[in-house]
Amino acid sequence: MDGQPGGSTNEDRQGESFVPNYLLYLLAAASEAASAQFHAHVRAQGVRVPEWRVLACLADRDGEMVTRLAGYALIEQSRLTKIIAQMDAKGWVTRRGDSQDRRRVRVFLTEAGRALAERLVQDARAHEAQLLAKLEGGDAARIKQALATLIDELGAAQHRTPGAEDFSNE
Amino acid sequence: MDGQPGGSTNEDRQGESFVPNYLLYLLAAASEAASAQFHAHVRAQGVRVPEWRVLACLADRDGEMVTRLAGYALIEQSRLTKIIAQMDAKGWVTRRGDSQDRRRVRVFLTEAGRALAERLVQDARAHEAQLLAKLEGGDAARIKQALATLIDELGAAQHRTPGAEDFSNE
DNA sequence: GGTCAATATATGAAATTTCATGTTTATGGC
DNA sequence: GCCATAAACATGAAATTTCATATATTGACC
Numbered sequence: 001m002d003g004q005p006g007g008s009t010n011e012d013r014q015g016e017s018f019v020p021n022y023l024l025y026l027l028a029a030a031s032e033a034a035s036a037q038f039h040a041h042v043r044a045q046g047v048r049v050p051e052w053r054v055l056a057c058l059a060d061r062d063g064e065m066v067t068r069l070a071g072y073a074l075i076e077q078s079r080l081t082k083i084i085a086q087m088d089a090k091g092w093v094t095r096r097g098d099s100q101d102r103r104r105v106r107v108f109l110t111e112a113g114r115a116l117a118e119r120l121v122q123d124a125r126a127h128e129a130q131l132l133a134k135l136e137g138g139d140a141a142r143i144k145q146a147l148a149t150l151i152d153e154l155g156a157a158q159h160r161t162p163g164a165e166d167f168s169n170e
Numbered sequence: 171m172d173g174q175p176g177g178s179t180n181e182d183r184q185g186e187s188f189v190p191n192y193l194l195y196l197l198a199a200a201s202e203a204a205s206a207q208f209h210a211h212v213r214a215q216g217v218r219v220p221e222w223r224v225l226a227c228l229a230d231r232d233g234e235m236v237t238r239l240a241g242y243a244l245i246e247q248s249r250l251t252k253i254i255a256q257m258d259a260k261g262w263v264t265r266r267g268d269s270q271d272r273r274r275v276r277v278f279l280t281e282a283g284r285a286l287a288e289r290l291v292q293d294a295r296a297h298e299a300q301l302l303a304k305l306e307g308g309d310a311a312r313i314k315q316a317l318a319t320l321i322d323e324l325g326a327a328q329h330r331t332p333g334a335e336d337f338s339n340e
Numbered sequence: 341g342g343t344c345a346a347t348a349t350a351t352g353a354a355a356t357t358t359c360a361t362g363t364t365t366a367t368g369g370c
Numbered sequence: 371g372c373c374a375t376a377a378a379c380a381t382g383a384a385a386t387t388t389c390a391t392a393t394a395t396t397g398a399c400c
Binding site for chain 3: 235236237247248251252255271272273274275
């Protein structure tokens with residue numbers, strides 16, 4: 001999955017170089033680094049990462065409609081439609097139209113899908129516990145709280161932050 | 171770029187649901203949420219996100235070899251080779267073989283490429299400053315430190331963490 | 341100097357992703 | 371009820387990404 005981070009790892013986090021200390025880079029690199037091992041595990045089970053995301057989301061909220069599932073799983077709608085079709089073919093999920101609103105398509109885990117999802121969620125929990133254990137004590141320990149705050153802060157900002165929409169230095 | 175996060179935003183960060191409180195999800199969601207606006211800006215300039223990453227890395231370290239550039243930019247090598255070919259076609263970079271080791275290909279910014287890169291880095295700095303300003307005071311303020319720690323912690327772990335390699339609950 | 345393993349990059353085919361747009365169904369006036 | 375507009379999904383073609391593998395060097399060793 002992508003060039004392993006570590007290409008710059010640390011030495012020049014301070015210097016004049018831009019990238020290694022840039023927030024958006026740190027977020028992307030941290031996400032990749034943290035996910036690499038578990039994503040390898042997921043693929044080793046014959047599940048692709050986006051499929052795992054869908055499984056996890058459905059384990060939380062079975063029968064979700066496609067659009068909301070897309071938002072929840074961080075997958076673009078058009079792409080998700082195709083992924084779901086494949087997961088359907090594999091017998092992990094089924095689709096049923098919503099009787100209230102027939103535009104909607106609700107996605108449900110099959111028995112096999114639920115078993116797979118639950119197994120992987122277990123693994124994910126165990127893996128996460130390992131990661132967190134490794135961070136105990138340091139600044140990184142409160143990282144989940146910090147990330148949650150960041151996400152909420154940004155989510156709210158989707159709707160106008162007066163006088164701060166532009167950041168280009170023309 | 172992907173389903174906007176916000177599909178779950180906050181309400182159930184506490185409940186019994188797994189995803190909204192899972193570290194790997196928080197990292198991915200935070201990365202996306204934080205990057206969305208700036209990535210839109212980049213694309214509006216006619217630059218794709220992976221290209222922007224390459225430009226930024228080269229602005230830091232011009233003349234880097236492909237493999238290292240891949241690690242630095244978080245892009246898989248094979249993919250990077252193709253991206254660089256396109257950037258070359260656009261006149262943003264040029265490639266020169268390394269005379270010491272003729273397997274290597276070093277990538278350099280052209281004048282146009284450097285101008286573009288520097289402009290975008292300026293924009294990125296400004297945008298980052300805005301983001302950080304929004305977080306002042308809260309837990310999220312020290313997020314860069316936390317992420318850097320996390321990355322280093324994980325990077326080191328690539329080489330054996332005895333007795334902690336397995337996390338599946340068979 | 342020759343050989344074998346490793347490193348650096350390129351490449352081609354298959355698969356996935358993207359983007360724009362199509363279809364169907366719901367909603368809010370009028 | 372009709373119409374215009376929006377929402378929810380699906381779809382097709384183009385572009386990109388992935389994966390396995392090819393090619394060219396370099397290094398190590400005997």
